Amino acid sequence: MSSFSMSLSRTSSSSSSPFFPKHSSSLINGDPSRRSLSFLSASPQGLNLGDKLCARSERKLVQSSVVVGDGAVITKSSSGEIKDGPLSITSLEANKLVIESDEKSTVSITVVGASGDLAKKKIFPALFALYYEGCLPEHFTIYGYARSKMTDAQLRDMVSKTLTCRIDKRENCGEKMEEFLKRCFYHTGQYDSQEHFVALDNKLKEHEGGRLSNRLFYLSIPPNIFVDAVKCASSSASSVTGWTRVIVEKPFGRDTKTSAALTKSLKQYLDEDQIFRIDHYLGKELVENLSVLRFSNLIFEPLWSRQYIQNVQFIFSEDFGTEGRGGYFDHYGIIRDIMQNHLLQILALFAMETPVSLDAEDIRNEKVKVLRSMRPIQLEDVVIGQYKSTTKGGVTYPGYTDDKTVPKDSLTPTFAAAALFIDNARWDGVPFLMKAGKALHTRSAEIRVQFRHVPGNLYNRNSGTNLDRTTNELVIRVQPDEGIYLKINNKVPGLGMRLDQSNLNLLYSARYSKEIPDAYERLLLDAIEGERRLFIRSDELDAAWALFTPLLKEIEEKKTIPEFYPYGSRGPVGAHYLAAKHNVQWGDLSLDQ
Numbered sequence: 066m067s068s069f070s071m072s073l074s075r076t077s078s079s080s081s082s083p084f085f086p087k088h089s090s091s092l093i094n095g096d097p098s099r100r101s102l103s104f105l106s107a108s109p110q111g112l113n114l115g116d117k118l119c120a121r122s123e124r125k126l127v128q129s130s131v132v133v134g135d136g137a138v139i140t141k142s143s144s145g146e147i148k149d150g151p152l153s154i155t156s157l158e159a160n161k162l163v164i165e166s167d168e169k170s171t172v173s174i175t176v177v178g179a180s181g182d183l184a185k186k187k188i189f190p191a192l193f194a195l196y197y198e199g200c201l202p203e204h205f206t207i208y209g210y211a212r213s214k215m216t217d218a219q220l221r222d223m224v225s226k227t228l229t230c231r232i233d234k235r236e237n238c239g240e241k242m243e244e245f246l247k248r249c250f251y252h253t254g255q256y257d258s259q260e261h262f263v264a265l266d267n268k269l270k271e272h273e274g275g276r277l278s279n280r281l282f283y284l285s286i287p288p289n290i291f292v293d294a295v296k297c298a299s300s301s302a303s304s305v306t307g308w309t310r311v312i313v314e315k316p317f318g319r320d321t322k323t324s325a326a327l328t329k330s331l332k333q334y335l336d337e338d339q340i341f342r343i344d345h346y347l348g349k350e351l352v353e354n355l356s357v358l359r360f361s362n363l364i365f366e367p368l369w370s371r372q373y374i375q376n377v378q379f380i381f382s383e384d385f386g387t388e389g390r391g392g393y394f395d396h397y398g399i400i401r402d403i404m405q406n407h408l409l410q411i412l413a414l415f416a417m418e419t420p421v422s423l424d425a426e427d428i429r430n431e432k433v434k435v436l437r438s439m440r441p442i443q444l445e446d447v448v449i450g451q452y453k454s455t456t457k458g459g460v461t462y463p464g465y466t467d468d469k470t471v472p473k474d475s476l477t478p479t480f481a482a483a484a485l486f487i488d489n490a491r492w493d494g495v496p497f498l499m500k501a502g503k504a505l506h507t508r509s510a511e512i513r514v515q516f517r518h519v520p521g522n523l524y525n526r527n528s529g530t531n532l533d534r535t536t537n538e539l540v541i542r543v544q545p546d547e548g549i550y551l552k553i554n555n556k557v558p559g560l561g562m563r564l565d566q567s568n569l570n571l572l573y574s575a576r577y578s579k580e581i582p583d584a585y586e587r588l589l590l591d592a593i594e595g596e597r598r599l600f601i602r603s604d605e606l607d608a609a610w611a612l613f614t615p616l617l618k619e620i621e622e623k624k625t626i627p628e629f630y631p632y633g634s635r636g637p638v639g640a641h642y643l644a645a646k647h648n649v650q651w652g653d654l655s656l657d658q
């Protein structure tokens with residue numbers, strides 16, 4: 066257990082790369098446990114108190130321009146791995162970075178609303194997967210907190226029954242689960258009771274055993290009680306020695322006003338950098354890969370503009386309805402549930418300019434610029450729908466309003482399609498089409514990039530009459546069957562000259578044997594490590610609401626009637642007309658998808 070003090074003396078350097086600055090390191094007073102580092106150009110920008118420096122944090126170090134090299138406490142091997150971790154930053158001052166080994170710190174994770182659906186379905190399984198993979202710190206404790214009366218044993222029982230995660234069939238799963246469950250506890254309490262949070266604080270302290278304490282609260286509760294819980298957690302159960310962070314689940318309000326009010330209330334008790342607004346689509350592997358695809362392959366970035374791209378489509382569909390969540394859903398609708406957050410976030414990542422670095426703030430700055438460059442959405446560019454009951458093969462599927470928690474005359478859309486535009490130099494005039502729906506024929510999420518026709522194409526005559534069928538299309542399939550494929554034209558083998566379209570296909574399951582982690586695993590780990598890149602900053606949220614609020618208001622004020630579509634169908638035909646109006650065909654509905 067040791068602590069190191071590193072002096073960062075900054076001088077300018079023209080030769081060092083922004084990612085790998087030159088530096089030198091030496092012992093302080095001959096003490097091998099204390100190191101002095103002189104950085105030629107680096108600053109600890111991007112590093113925060115409590116950050117953990119381990120192999121997973123390499124990205125952070127690289128982005129932060131504080132890669133520590135030869136002879137230093139943390140060494141970067143030629144294979145790119147950081148050795149001698151994990152270490153935590155315990156003090157961060159100008160020119161002085163104090164880090165200490167992980168043995169001295171602990172992370173307490175409190176799942177607020179532990180008795181609920183999301184906690185069971187996603188949060189506990191993700192925490193277990195992280196534990197199984199050895200990604201949680203050596204010292205950690207997990208607390209479930211909710212009003213329901215439960216003992217530790219009952220929580221463990223509940224968690225073990227719902228740990229239906231990807232780890233299930235792996236080696237030693239049972240053993241690991243036993244170990245994991247021993248670190249899980251439960252505390253019964255009201256969400257607005259300081260007294261109950263003080264009691265939680267005492268229990269956490271017992272487990273922390275005097276180590277530097279870092280605390281993460283995951284608010285897995287309905288939004289109307291977010292602020293009460295944050296108030297109590299921050300005043301009665303936040304850490305006094307390390308960091309305190311709060312993960313907030315959506316919905317972040319219903320519109321600009323309510324979202325701003327929520328942010329204002331949260332900021333009474335927390336700083337912006339303590340708030341981790343989760344959008345779990347940002348944690349999905351293929352969404353994470355979007356920037357890699359674009360910025361690390363020379364062949365894509367030069368094409369990424371109005372010059373070569375005719376339209377971009379963001380498509381979300383589910384083959385089940387709102388069963389069980391009708392009460393929540395009716396208050397929000399598909400535009401707020403999926404478009405304003407998940408699809409818009411992906412759009413922003415897709416369309417942003419190259420960020421200065423991979424640092425969270427640099428990426429989020431670029432995303433905000435995209436969102437703020439978007440043209441107000443016109444109601445004429447939007448189609449809404451609602452699924453109705455249908456009987457197929459002798460089975461009757463319920464309509465949206467058949468749900469007892471949904472008013473019979475509800476106009477809430479369960480489907481929406483929209484054409485959006487980014488009024489900047491790169492994307493001027495390019496339609497960004499979004500489509501999201503429940504109770505459709507399939508479950509999928511994908512990004513489709515349709516390129517322009519080849520000008521003066523020599524082979525037009527050989528390709529048939531429909532030029533759209535010969536345009537290149539890049540498909541990023543977020544789920545299921547994660548993959549990326551590019552449709553290209555090729556000659557059909559033989560003596561004739563007939564053209565065909567084929568896919569250059571990267572199917573993840575064929576390429577990689579390792580299963581893909583759930584989005585919640587990545588996001589929880591990022592929150593523990595203080596990595597904010599995949600969380601929504603308040604100005605991003607404001608910009609997202611500024612775009613959608615006028616449209617939602619207009620739909621609601623005009624009581625726009627949704628177009629009905631049968632459960633399990635491809636959605637309202639209006640979506641086809643909308644696409645056609647912008648000279649587009651939905652890629653997911655074409656014959657050769």
Ligand SMILES: NC(=O)C1=CN([C@@H]2O[C@H](COP(=O)(O)OP(=O)(O)OC[C@H]3O[C@@H](n4cnc5c(N)ncnc54)[C@H](OP(=O)(O)O)[C@@H]3O)[C@@H](O)[C@H]2O)C=CC1
Binds near residue numbers: 183213285287393
């Ligand atoms: N479920 C999902 O798939 C998703 C959920 N979310 C969001 O995550 C959060 C949690 O979702 P989910 O688990 O489904 O929510 P639940 O409705 O299951 O609520 C979670 C827990 O909160 C407590 N609770 C529920 N209603 C109230 C109330 N009116 N007053 C006080 N406490 C209440 C209950 O615990 P107790 O009674 O024991 O205190 C409940 O177990 C929500 O913000 C939701 O919008 C986001 C994406 C997906």
Ligand SMILES: O=C1O[C@H](COP(=O)(O)O)[C@@H](O)[C@H](O)[C@H]1O
Binds near residue numbers: 345383402
């Ligand atoms: O946020 C939400 O997402 C889910 C879909 O998430 P996925 O990871 O299963 O694709 C959606 O069902 C839900 O309505 C929405 O609130």
